[in-house]
Structure formats: C-alpha cells, structure tokens
C-alpha cells in the first residue's frame with residue numbers, strides 16, 4: 001500500500017545499527033541462537049546482503065497469487081469507475097505457502113509480495129473492465145520473529161531493475177496498520193481467498 005508515497009518519497013530508511021562484525025562475541029551468540037532455537041522453522045529463502053538489505057528474489061514468476069485489489073491506494077478522492085486506479089496483486093513465496101498449508105502458521109522467512117500495476121481500460125478485444133498494465137512498484141513483507149525486533153520487515157522495490165532494498169525503519173506506519181487491521185499474523189488474510197479458507201478449516 002501507500003503507493004503514492006512509495007513513488008514520491010526519496011527517503012531511504014536507516015540501516016540497523018547493531019554490527020556483528022565490530023563485535024565477534026555478538027556474532028557467535030547470534031549464530032548459536034540461530035542454529036539451535038530457530039533452525040526448525042526458518043525457511044532460509046529470504047536472502048540478504050552484508051548491509052542487511054533484502055535481495056530482490058529471482059523467482060518471483062513462480063510465486064503463488066493469494067489476492068488482488070483494484071484502486072486500493074490511498075487517496076482523498078472518491079473511487080472513480082472511469083479511472084479506478086492501480087491493480088494490486090499479492091503473491092506468496094511457494095515454499096512458505098506450502099509450509100502455511102501444512103502448519104496453518106507462517107515460518108520465519110515467509111515472504112509476501114505486493115505488486116502495483118497500472119489499471120488499463122479499453123483493452124482490445126474490448127471488455128468493459130480493466131487489465132494489468134505496466135508494473136509500477138513492488139513491496140515485500142518478510143515475517144521473521146528471529147531476525148526482526150518487530151517480528152516483520154517491510155521492503156520497497158522501485159522499478160525498473162531493483163536489486164536490493166533497505167528495511168523500512170522500525171515504528172513505521174506499515175507495521176502499525178498491518179498489526180492493527182490485518183487478520184492473521186500481520187497479513188491481510190481476510191482479503192486472500194485461499195489463505196482465509198485454510199484458516200477457517
């Protein structure tokens with residue numbers, strides 16, 4: 001969400017201040033905890049560079065679609081059927097999706113992607129509705145109770161050719177809204193048919 005903001009703001013969130021490399025003791029504690037406490041539930045699919053930036057996943061075309069929305073970006077204007085705004089597509093990383101289907105919970109490293117496409121009308125052969133036009137921007141939500149103090153990290157990717165992204169700083173409106181309004185573990189499962197059906201089993 002917050003596409004307008006994402007497209008307009010040039011601000012880059014600050015990277016985390018804790019440096020394992022300046023304190024080898026911290027690194028060994030982290031590795032120890034990582035290998036004992038969290039190994040079972042960490043999918044290891046979210047990849048980071050040495051600056052803790054999330055690498056843009058290479059296999060997004062294989063991710064599973066969980067939801068779609070039209071005109072979901074924030075605006076003070078009323079919804080206009082002639083110009084309904086962007087189409088938002090939500091996808092989930094496939095290993096994380098399979099884990100969720102089996103356990104009814106998210107493993108550490110679970111990733112959701114929200115991509116915004118231009119809503120395009122007047123397509124040929126003419127149908128009265130709207131189809132996906134150009135890709136405008138993407139956001140990834142990583143759920144990871146071991147890695148992030150807030151239990152989740154949000155990352156913004158601009159097009160074209162994104163490579164990596166700094167985590168949105170703690171205390172963001174992303175985390176606040178998701179924690180307050182999303183139905184399941186900070187994700188808007190209420191809008192994702194396969195996910196919500198599975199939670200009702």
Ligand code: HEC
Nearest residue numbers: 001069072088112113114139140141154173174177187188
């Ligand atoms: C005021 C509420 C609100 C805020 C603030 C918000 N979101 Fe969301 N977000 C939503 C809603 C509602 C959805 C459901 C999908 C849709 O409607 O497009 C969603 C879905 C998502 C998803 C898909 C996975 C999921 O968690 O359900 C991602 C990724 C995402 N948002 C990223 C972000 C990022 C990054 C920010 C901050 C820059 C942010 N959101 C801020 C309301 C919000």
